[in-house]
Amino acid sequence: MINFEALFKVSYGLYIVCSGDNNKGNGFISNTVFQVTSEPPRFASCCNKGNYTAELIKKHGAYSVSVLDTNVSPEIVGTFGYKSGRDTDKMTGLNIKYGGTGVPIVLNSAIAFLEFKVVQTVDVGTHLMFIGDLINAEIIDDTKDPLTYLYYRQVRKGVAPKNAPTYIDKSKLESKSKDISFKKFKCPACGYIYDESTELIRFKKLPDDWVCPVCGSDKSDFFEVDNK
Numbered sequence: 686m687i688n689f690e691a692l693f694k695v696s697y698g699l700y701i702v703c704s705g706d707n708n709k710g711n712g713f714i715s716n717t718v719f720q721v722t723s724e725p726p727r728f729a730s731c732c733n734k735g736n737y738t739a740e741l742i743k744k745h746g747a748y749s750v751s752v753l754d755t756n757v758s759p760e761i762v763g764t765f766g767y768k769s770g771r772d773t774d775k776m777t778g779l780n781i782k783y784g785g786t787g788v789p790i791v792l793n794s795a796i797a798f799l800e801f802k803v804v805q806t807v808d809v810g811t812h813l814m815f816i817g818d819l820i821n822a823e824i825i826d827d828t829k830d831p832l833t834y835l836y837y838r839q840v841r842k843g844v845a846p847k848n849a850p851t852y853i854d855k856s857k858l859e860s861k862s863k864d865i866s867f868k869k870f871k872c873p874a875c876g877y878i879y880d881e882s883t884e885l886i887r888f889k890k891l892p893d894d895w896v897c898p899v900c901g902s903d904k905s906d907f908f909e910v911d912n913k
């Protein structure tokens with residue numbers, strides 16, 4: 686038996702993983718960046734095969750990881766976590782640094798960054814796991830804390846889209862999907878749906894200063910939609 690609620694007990698951080706160069710750079714939000722060996726310092730990053738960034742990492746053989754701050758701006762999450770670099774230039778207007786390998790590094794909402802050269806790529810099915818040797822690591826702001834996935838979900842009320850490796854279809858979360866009294870609320874600006882059946886908290890109980898995790902619109906702008 687698999688109780689999918691147990692999967693929410695596994696801890697993660699949240700990062701922007703970038704690749705490319707100063708001509709065409711791109712990145713995506715990831716909760717699956719983790720250290721796999723200490724000598725040499727080696728990390729893994731799990732990237733959906735359909736992500737535009739996967740193409741860039743394969744081409745350039747390197748990637749950067751920006752460690753996000755607890756107070757990451759909703760625009761950063763919306764752009765890097767819900768839009769594809771195929772349709773939009775995510776880097777315009779941002780504070781970008783270029784690493785020794787030439788990959789872009791996003792400094793906005795970041796407290797530290799790491800840079801890697803890919804030494805192995807493992808096909809894990811829907812995703813590619815890019816194993817990288819650490820070649821540079823710097824702290825940007827030592828006074829702030831790193832954003833965790835738990836904080837993102839419970840305090841920022843954020844969700845992960847289907848191509849995140851830790852996405853869980855709501856039909857698997859039995860206890861919640863049985864209750865038909867859950868409602869849905871839609872963001873008028875970006876169309877994001879807050880679906881109470883997959884959240885830990887009712888929409889009305891969210892704090893007044895809660896904002897859309899995708900585009901940053903106010904909670905008061907949301908409207909209820911048909912619960913289909």
Ligand SMILES: Cc1cc2nc3c(=O)[nH]c(=O)nc-3n(C[C@H](O)[C@H](O)[C@H](O)COP(=O)(O)O)c2cc1C
Nearest residue numbers: 714715716717732733736737738766768769770849
């Ligand atoms: C909280 C959160 C966690 C995510 N984690 C991952 C991840 O670990 N791996 C992944 O491939 N996509 C993950 N995603 C989804 C990508 O960030 C998203 O599909 C992005 O738009 C891909 O951008 P790209 O096509 O420009 O590369 C996550 C998204 C969010 C919001």
